[in-house]
Amino acid sequence: MRHVRRLAGLGVAAATVWAGAAAVLAGCTAGGAGAFGGGEGGAGRGGDTIRVTPHDGARDVPPDGRLEVRVPSGRLESVRVRRVEDAEPAEVPGAVTPDGLRWRPGAGTRLAPAAKYAVDAVALDGHGRRSARHTTFTTLVPAHRFIGYFTPEDHATVGTGMIVSFRFNRPVRDRAAVERAVRVTADPPVEVAGHWFGADRLDLRPERYWRPGTRVTVDLRLRDVEAAPGVYGVQRRTVRFTVGRSQVSRVDAAAHTMEVRRGGRLLATLPVTAGASRTTTYNGRMVVTELFETTRMNGATVGFTDAQGKGEYDIKDVPHAMRLTDSGTFLHGNYWAEPSVFGAANVSHGCVGLRDVRGGSATSPAGWFFDRTLVGDVVEVVNSRDRKVAPDNGLGGWNMDWRRWKAGSALR
Numbered sequence: 001m002r003h004v005r006r007l008a009g010l011g012v013a014a015a016t017v018w019a020g021a022a023a024v025l026a027g028c029t030a031g032g033a034g035a036f037g038g039g040e041g042g043a044g045r046g047g048d049t050i051r052v053t054p055h056d057g058a059r060d061v062p063p064d065g066r067l068e069v070r071v072p073s074g075r076l077e078s079v080r081v082r083r084v085e086d087a088e089p090a091e092v093p094g095a096v097t098p099d100g101l102r103w104r105p106g107a108g109t110r111l112a113p114a115a116k117y118a119v120d121a122v123a124l125d126g127h128g129r130r131s132a133r134h135t136t137f138t139t140l141v142p143a144h145r146f147i148g149y150f151t152p153e154d155h156a157t158v159g160t161g162m163i164v165s166f167r168f169n170r171p172v173r174d175r176a177a178v179e180r181a182v183r184v185t186a187d188p189p190v191e192v193a194g195h196w197f198g199a200d201r202l203d204l205r206p207e208r209y210w211r212p213g214t215r216v217t218v219d220l221r222l223r224d225v226e227a228a229p230g231v232y233g234v235q236r237r238t239v240r241f242t243v244g245r246s247q248v249s250r251v252d253a254a255a256h257t258m259e260v261r262r263g264g265r266l267l268a269t270l271p272v273t274a275g276a277s278r279t280t281t282y283n284g285r286m287v288v289t290e291l292f293e294t295t296r297m298n299g300a301t302v303g304f305t306d307a308q309g310k311g312e313y314d315i316k317d318v319p320h321a322m323r324l325t326d327s328g329t330f331l332h333g334n335y336w337a338e339p340s341v342f343g344a345a346n347v348s349h350g351c352v353g354l355r356d357v358r359g360g361s362a363t364s365p366a367g368w369f370f371d372r373t374l375v376g377d378v379v380e381v382v383n384s385r386d387r388k389v390a391p392d393n394g395l396g397g398w399n400m401d402w403r404r405w406k407a408g409s410a411l412r
Contacts, residue, residue, distance in 0.1 A: 049131045049296075049316065050076075050121050056135035059169075063111040063139050067092070068104055074125040075100025083111075084118045084136075085149040085167075092117070114141040114169075114234060116149045122294060130359065131316035132294040138169070145234050146170040146227050148182075148202075148220070151289065152375065156241045159376030160209040161248070161287045163395040164192075164218055171199035173228035175410035178202065181233070183219040186210070195400070195408035197392040207402045209378070210243040212263070247377045249369075251331075251352050253281055253384035256343045258352070260369065267372075270365045271343025273334065275350040280386035282350070286324035287395035288331075288377045291370065293360060295321045297330070319360030320370040324352075324379055325394035331379055333366030352381070 053068045054061045069079050081092035093106040103121070111117065119135045141147055148166040152158050164184055172178050175196055182202065184192045190206045197203065210216070217240050222233030247267075251258045253274040260267045275281035298314045320333035333356025334348075341347055342355045342365075354366035361367050378398070381389075391400045406412060 049125075050123050050133040052119050052121065052133060052135045054137045056137070058137040060140045061111070061137050063113050065111075067109075067111070068102060069119060069121050070102045071123045072101075074123055076103055077122045077124050077130070078120075079103040079122075080120045081105070082118050082120075083115050084153070085116045085151055111139050113139050114145070114147045115139050120292075129317070130294060132292070132296050132318075134292065134295055141169050142234070144230055144232065146172070146222075146231050147234055148222065150218075150239070152241050154239045154241070157244045157374065158241055159288065159374040159378065160212060160243055160246045161285070161378035161395070161398060162210065162241070162243065162376030163287065163397050164204040164216075165395060166202045168200045168202075168227070170231055171228060172202075173199070174226060175199075175202075177225055178222065178227050178233075179410045181221040181225045183221070185217050185219075187215045187217075190214070193402075193406045193409055194411070195391075195397065195405050196410060197408075201392065203392075203395070203397050205397055205405070207405075209246065209248075209398075212243055212246050214243040216241050216243065243376075244374055247372070247374070249377070249379045251281075251379060251381045253283075253346060253381060255383070256346065258354075258369075258379075260372075268368075270354060270369065273337060273341050273348055273353045274346040274381070274384060275348050275386070276346050277385070279349040281346075281348070281352060281381055281384045282325065282329060282386050282389035282393075283381050283384045284388040284396065285378055285380045285398040286329065286389055287398070288322045288324065288373055288375055288379065289394055290323040291373065291375065292318075292321040292323075293370075294319055297321075297332075317358065319356050319358070320354070320364075320366040322370065322373055322379075323394070325389060325396065327393055329389075329394075331369075333360055333364065333370070352379070 051070050053066050076096045079096060081094060083090045093109060094103055096103045116136060116138045122130060122132045124130055146168055148168050150166045152162055179194050179202060184204045192204050192206050194202055194204045217238060220235045220237050223236040225233040227233060246263050249258050249260045251272060256272055258270045258272045295318050296316045297318050318332050322331045324331060329350055331352040334353035335356050335358045337347060339355060354369060356364045356366035362371060388399055389396045391397045
């Protein structure tokens with residue numbers, strides 16, 4: 001189940017070096033320290049333990065269509081269905097059946113048209129082992145209309161690396177008209193420019209990270225704007241979010257460490273494991289876009305398969321997972337590797353792993369960092385034997401210089 005936690009107290013008075021004491025935490029290995037990576041993880045997809053209808057990634061779902069979460073055995077521990085990437089996020093009411101096998105929405109519940117929904121479910125099997133699943137789907141958009149799904153959400157408090165991002169459900173032909181209808185202003189004032197990635201995505205950001213405390217307003221005036229011949233917008237609303245404190249974490253893949261800096265001050269140095277030699281971690285600046293207390297990672301969803309086509313790994317209960325890219329790079333808790341790996345070797349499939357215990361612990365390095373992370377925080381990876389992350393992979397736009405960024409605007 002996803003819980004986007006707000007900023008917690010620092011809990012330390014000075015910079016902390018998180019080393020040693022590894023043997024104190026229980027480590028769980030499955031076939032050796034490197035058997036499971038967890039990188040490029042495909043979080044929450046590809047499993048059949050928790051079955052969700054509509055299927056993950058479904059589009060044009062009727063607002064009165066079937067919505068259900070079920071398990072073949074065991075019981076559902078929690079289910080959360082929520083409208084996301086909208087100015088008015090809302091929970092879908094529902095309940096788990098007495099036998100624990102199904103969740104269904106409340107009687108008379110009807111989904112909103114032209115909306116995106118996220119499903120987060122956690123289940124327990126007969127042995128008390130936890131499994132998680134995260135899926136999304138979008139409901140029907142009326143013919144000849146277009147809509148922009150966007151991040152961040154209204155009234156959110158975000159990190160200084162947040163980029164305002166719109167993904168449109170139909171290709172945009174008149175990009176200038178659409179970009180003119182999306183106005184992003186800041187207090188204190190700062191220049192904000194847009195950049196198009198293809199015909200269906202518009203990102204907007206300032207030249208440098210937002211100043212902490214900045215209040216940002218996004219005015220959408222897309223209603224009746226013609227994005228393509230005969231295709232008109234339906235949205236007219238205002239979204240506001242606040243930029244919280246500055247936190248930038250620097251992962252050194254060669255040194256196997258992550259320095260966490262708050263407002264430029266070193267808060268902690270954590271031992272990590274990054275991508276192994278054949279599955280390296282991207283270099284560059286990435287932005288946290290989602291946080292999951294528990295999620296599932298299946299290698300088959302991102303191309304890590306064996307000779308039978310099954311995932312090289314399938315971890316049903318990855319704790320403290322923070323998404324960094326759309327392609328599946330996460331910074332997450334790892335309980336299956338030997339404790340001696342952290343700070344000493346790179347064994348993952350491309351993610352960055354922090355030491356944790358099964359079920360997650362607030363006192364582990366992963367739990368400590370998770371509790372101090374906001375959507376919009378920046379994680380920069382250096383000294384990895386890989387290319388720089390693409391600017392359109394997640395909110396990777398900070399890897400593009402300001403001149404090139406502004407050149408991607410339709411209003412230049």
